[in-house]
Amino acid sequence: MMEKYFKNFLFFYKAIGNRLFVALTLNVLVGILDGLGLAMFLPLLQMVSDNGGEIEGKSAVIEGMFSSMGLELNLFSVLLFMVSIFAVKGLIKFLSFSFQVIILQSFIRTVRIDMFDKFHVLNYKYFTQSDFGRLQNSVTAEVSRVGQACRSYLKTMEALVLVMTYLVLAFITNPQFSLLVTVVAGLTNFLYKFINRKTKGQSRILVKRNDFFQGMVLEYLNNFKYLKVSGKIQVFGERLTKGIKQVEETNKRIGILNGIALTIREPILIFVLSAVMLVQVEVLGGSLGLILLSIVFFYRALQVVLVMQNQYNVFLSVEGSLRNLEQIQREFDDHHQDTAGRTFTGLRSFIRLDGIRFGFGDRIVLNNIDLIIPENKTMAFVGPSGSGKTTLINLIAGLLSPDSGQILYDHKPIYEYDISSLQSRIGYITQEAVVFSDTLFNNISLWDKMTDENLSRYERVVQDAAMDEFVETDSAENQVSGLNLSGGQRQRVSIARELFKEPDILIMDEATSSLDSATEAVIQRRINEFSGKKTILIVAHRLSTVKKADIVVYLNAGNIEAQGTYEELMDTVPKFQKMVELQNL
Template sequence: MVFVYLILAFFTDPQFALLVAVGGGATNLLYNRVYKKTKETSKKITSGGHTFQGMLIQKVAFYKYLKATGFIKTYELRLREAVDYIVKSNKKIGFYNALLVAAREPMVIFVVVVVIIVQVNVFSQQLGVIILSLLFFYRSLNSLVMMQTQWNGFLNLSGSLENMTAFMKELQSQKESNGVVPFEKFEDSICLDNVGFSYGNKMVLTEIDLTIKKNKAYAFVGESGSGKSTLVNLIAGLMPVSTGSITVDGLDLEEVEKLSFKKRIGYIAQEPVIFSDTIFNNVTQWSEPTPENQKRFWKALEQAAIADFVLSLPEKENANLGSAGILISGGQKQRLSIARELFKDIDILIMDEATSALDSETEKIIQENIEKLKGRYTLLIVAHRLSTIKSADEVILLNHGQIENRGAFSDLIRRSDSFQKMVQLQEI
């Protein structure tokens, strides 16, 4: 539209058209300033929205603590401040949009009137030719200014657009590499050769050399921050190593098809994962309730020491656990998450502080059942409670991201002063 009317205007009166074009171009100085302000404000709205949403999620997650400590009112004030910041930024963008819309017609008329005065008084141009050219040019300028207004409306969302673009680039740069070799079954060993791992510039693990044999039980112990959980996460293929290599049955883990490998792994974390569904679906991961699956389901519950609790419920295995398992205790959540992994057909069972949320009696029962699994699974156990790893085939003591010592529980007590001190502190 702009292009067509400009051509017609130039054919009618080139001099007049040129003057109006210069005047119209000069209006871009104002628009460019408004564009810049709009982009800056859009970024503020996006940033403020992230802050508010994050705080709102935390208020829901930590509601009990905030309510119990009386801190909830202070936190609500912070939420209000976040809302005020968003409102203030939205008002600014509204002002810039209103300014562009309101200024559009007056600016066009001003430019045209000034050019007409110059043409008539300075260049003695005939008014008839000017009016014909003016009709074409007015249409052109109107379309141009309308386009500028729409562009500013687009810039209202530029903050979100830039944020999403940066996020997509970050996702792409951190994309997990996936091998092509399918993993059928764990047959022999996992070998870590000079493995190192870092978060940014911070080294978490260095020079880890370790061989994990099939159907043996390995316990990883050490002070908080020593790298225990990071090490088992590397073995599970959750993160790539920074240096060195991990091989599974002689094949580099980077070459293994990740999903097929992870399906052979059971993972029990300190924070239990409970879905808003029935007990049966939580444990079996939505398997069909066939007689065989029912049998495996109840066996897994017995091994996790929670079968009696499920039987005591009116709906038994069909009882719904509510959002994130809100209807059961922390210990019961953990036992169900343990039962889920025992139900699966796996080769490697990782237990990352899996029994830390349980009372001593339940922990003892589960520990006895886990010991029965020795020889059937490759067990990787991360534990602070040293009583849970006494029967492990090998205990690996980590210190500042390195293997300080290793051996059977009884041997390690004799050979390692730091391990002996840990055992004494826990009165084992």
Template structure:
């Protein structure tokens, strides 16, 4: 900022000095010699020629003007380049801060956020914030340029400086009301844009349901209403900007007329002085109008700064610990000791209540129970997404803290009901973008073989380089789930979490996934959350959750024998 202001002031001063040379130029051309009278305190411009021992001729003045304005061009280039670099660095920095803030957001905070707002701010409002910064820089530069011309004006004629200051104050009063309206409309446009983005995302996510039930017609009314609101505010700001533009020339001419009248009629100033004063007046007024226009542009985009700042502060407030302590590799067991968990929205309701259990390395453990029994909360805790309100989670005897959770997550493979497949190639989906080398290819085909996908991929047009489409739309549900499992096996995870991994599959694909899980038994530590009891029959230990507590545990046969609730679940599924 200081460098930009210094360069802007330099441009104004060099430009002013160059323009003042027109007075001795006209004097030499008309009378053969310059006069210091019409230059006021700017007479040092002529004195500089005498100091350098140069003859004051039309040619020498013109050459000096060319050199001076060439130097001004160089300074102007540096000023513009620094301004662009400042904006680019600002945009990069704020984007990095938002991306880092999003990635460091805690899972409970993410669940409670408006995703439409997040997307709109990161993709749209940040652009407005960048434009606002550029306008702010232009405002500062115009202000310092105006100060530079006023300084020269004071040197040339004190009365002129006083008049231009009064004129600037009057024009500022004219624009004050318009600027306030533009600022308010900009902020409202940003907030409505957040809502529009959210509704558009909802319509995309739920398109199938909305289309099948024809509720999309009613949803369209909401979208159209928000579109109208955004466009109406845009039109309002456009109208205000048009009024501002329409006033620009009349205000300029009015001020110019007043200054000429006062200088000629009241103060009886010579024509050469008037010429110099008019040049300075024009430059000053141009800077003043540029300042007003830049400030109005800043206000137009200021809503972007506020919404970006609000989201960034929320990210910071709800972020996880940035301290990342190491955690030794998983070697023996994961133990939960008297774990209690409740959500902040309802702290009195204990979703998990005094849970104590041990998951041994390379054992398969399953959690079953009715909806709301705490299964998903428990797996979220085992993946480090949630932390206990009280109690401890120990990994080989080391307590899992917020500082160690990042290292713990690197050991986890996570497979959910909705398979995670990216719009990329098979290879990149499984390896998560690893460089293709003989070693990575060998490892890739090894995990593909383990998940029974070899023949499927070999039959694809580009084999491992075949695209899978958005969310894996080009492959079946069972194939998507196996791609997800292959990715976790490629990562060589220590703990494989399967949260309802087969609940969305048909019987044939469930059988295939189940055979994959059985093949991994004893080689990986596997935790399974399931409604379908066929998925957990071969587990080493099954825990039956009831209202946040462990109701019973044991092998499948043991639970059938000793737990009436589990036995009833088996009977209901006609197992």
């Protein structure tokens, strides 16, 4: 029950902690000081009223307070006291505002860091099956909108505290009048409930449309070249335009609802006070003089109530983002990869796969795989497309976890190792070459320090990866990106990066597919030099790259159909023979 009504409070309290109560306490002090300053109207009214008897009793407390301070109750002392009170109130208001800014920025920073911390240990299988547009939207735009939700929620809580403070002061001053105003003001809440419900619904629609739009933007950027050359960029552009219109139409509706909530505030405020004053004086026969201070308190309170309702409506306009963030955080927690374990210091004897089974949903990718990969041997995986070669490599590298069976490194299951320490000893060169918008040195060293030793290693791997033909001397600080390099150049950067790493296990998944024959031969000679010194795993469709492998494994439809040397498979596996013949080897 508590979570149902306080789930928003609990969400923000989890990130902000006890600082939330400090912020609320400062708001209470602001309300009390404001009320104390306004209470000075009592002796002022007594001084200027021809018939001040009705308020004389209520100002007696204030007269006693002044006497205890050795001050005479006169116009100068009352005004001076009021100025002092409001000056202190202003100082505390400044502290309250500044403190809210601090905790708001701390909240956004905490949420962003927490999202990426969860992302770092996200299960790769879940990642590959996720909506990338939703992922990007959640860690970028949605976090900003949740920051806006936090700001509006803090403003709502601040207003709530002030309202309660003013109501207490108003009831002390005139209980009957205060009760009437509270009842009438409460009736206006039904109008705001209707507006809030509509805003909340539009907020959740906006989240879905933003997810879809972010996904289209990613596809547009990733496939820009193809869309241009295929003449379909305008067609895709129309889809983007439609997405933009849907997002902005929803934003427009939310803006109109917020505008309604904001513009009806003052008319409602004046209506409530006027109606209650009329009933109090004309129907109940009350004195206008007696209710003047209560009116001041209630005018303050109702102003703050309407601010609170408006801020809450703003909160609801981004509440969908808050719920979406909670949902994706739960998904991240449910699909995280455990990284704790013993440190992997290097392969000593073998990698063994026992009864490995893996699939995506109902689609079986690998079925009952048994395999031993000896240390410092070169093993190649071949077979038709979709046979499970890359998936098998990803399992060995710890990117994926098997549905059943186990993977052992030197007799120890892979899950007993700190996966980061294991992967730091693996060099993984894929056909999707990765290049960061940074210096060439940082691309190859992955932001290692530019020491003399690292520079010497950098220069060596640049030559080993046949990059010297397009890289100038003293190129370490040259800026590069994936856009200003050809496919072959990007692939050579990726190869140099893994050679710089000096791994124990080198995985090459179609690593030379974008290279010309001459460059491929140069790199292949360098890789062959590692034979007997590193454990090398190769996935290749170009079978010329696997001739010198110690073991060639032939996969088909998720099963290992044969393994042996290149020559042995040529003699015993007709499907492999046909693959070789088709490539004229």
